[in-house]
Amino acid sequence: MIRNKQSRLFRKLPLVAAIGMASLASLAVQQASAHGYxxxxxxxxxxxxxxVNDDCGNVTYEPQSVEYTITGRTNYxxxxxxxDFTKCGPADGNIASGGMIDQFSExxxxxxTRWAKNDIKPGLNxxxxxxxAKHPxxxxxxYITKKDWNPNEKLTRESFDLVPLLHKDMGNQMAExxxxHDVMIPADHTGYHVVLATWRVGDTDATFYQVIDVNIDGDEVAPSPWNNLGVVQPQALExxxxxxxxxxxxxxxxxDKNISLTIASDEQAKANIWPHALAEKVNAANVGVVMGELNTDGDIVPNxxxxxxxxxxxxxxxxxxLEKQLVNQPIELNITGMQPSYTLKDGAVDLHFNAIAKGSDFTIKATVFNAKQESVAHKQAAAGDNTPHFSLSLKDIEAGKFDLVVEAAPKKGATKQETVSFTVQADSDGSYDFVFPEVLKEYKAGTTVLQPKDGNTYECKIFPYSxxxxxxxxNATGFEPGVGSNWQDAWIRK
Known part of the structure; x- marks a missing residue:
């Protein structure tokens, strides 16, 4: 089925962003896919x-992108x-990540005790x-966890009361x-619970998932005498x-109240050991703070x-x-927001991406090279900006393969480099039906698709190969056009 060019291009942009998010293995989660939290x-x-929470992985940079879709996720x-959530959605055990275990498994x-909690009261909250990003x-x-849920087991549907606390039809109104929403928290739920919020989008197959860790302070529980100043998260040391x-x-x-701990053994260096040892040392010093976690008796004990x-x-x-003075300070550099493919418009392409560096104060610069190994764009961030956003315009370029090279230079020591390759394709002449893998169920003999990973068009073979x-x-990419191990069994490159 041949679609008009305007409708194809309208569908193409969000899909390419989604493909880009799935294809980058590190922190490359697409800004174009960012929605809400x-x-x-x-x-x-x-x-x-x-x-407030630490060691969270990619979601630290994209809390708005915990998105369940019907493809490319773990399914219930x-x-x-x-x-809705009670019938399908992310698999049990992957609810908090929205089924996005490649990006948000943490x-x-x-x-x-893993997550910080919001103190709330029963009743309307x-x-x-x-x-x-705006969507209808x-x-x-x-939803809320059951009274007898086990907080030390991964979240499943069995963990939750499957009658929602609130179901609000929004009539596909556009998000501002x-x-x-005022949500009634049951009076018979006290202590640690998880509230699950879901947002079903009106114009895509997506549902956004957010879990909220709460400590419900019931009327029968005495008000806490404590203020929480922060958390110490586990991390392997040396x-x-x-x-x-x-x-x-x-x-x-x-x-005069600072308390320090120097790691003295391999055992003490383990991620879950030294925080316990530090808590014991802080508590013994009696400097006006207590480290640990509240137990059911209201006592704070090292964890x-x-x-x-x-x-x-x-x-x-x-x-x-918490200050950490590390013997071997690791250096990390990650690039987020890049797509695997872009389309020329009036001979130009605009790139928008983030560089995220850890381990020192850096000067970060970005350079784009074309297939002839010519530099076609360059920008340098301010010294000491470890999370710069870059906007680069590639002008008067031709379609082909490009490399984005990002360098993070510390004041002392070796420079860290990351390279992201991408393709630029000519503006479409309307000679394909879909951008792969859009609308898979409509693929049949003669269907043509654009593969954004290489910029080529492929035609589905005749029966019985169609x-x-x-x-x-x-996790099943064998027949992906131009990419899969057996793509030639299904497709013809045009």
């Missing part, structure tokens, strides 16, 4: 973005459908979605920057590394893994920082 109470993903009971870790809203739902708990009041750092930092309400200690053309998934 629960801002208040802060969702697990948003707490990662605001550094192996069924890919568009119904979100699925579940223990009683306002939950606010913050949108980073079909409906939004909120934010919208809020012998000789030093961690320092630094405390601050209104006048600044209280250096193997994440430890929170508490002060009594009314304390003059206002904030906490049945292979629609056989594709994130």
């Amino acid at each position: 629960i801002e208040s109470p802060k969702s697990r993903a948003y707490m990662c973005r605001t550094n 009971q192996g069924i890919a459908c568009k119904e 979100m699925d870790i579940q223990t009683a 306002t939950f606010t979605w913050h949108y980073k 809203i079909a409906y939004q739902e909120f 920057e934010r919208n809020s 012998i000789g590394d030093k961690v320092i708990a630094r405390l601050f009041n209104a006048a600044g750092e209280m250096e 193997f893994g994440k430890n929170s930092v508490f002060v009594k309400k009314g304390s003059d200690i206002l904030s906490f920082q 049945g292979y053309c629609s056989q594709w998934g994130a």
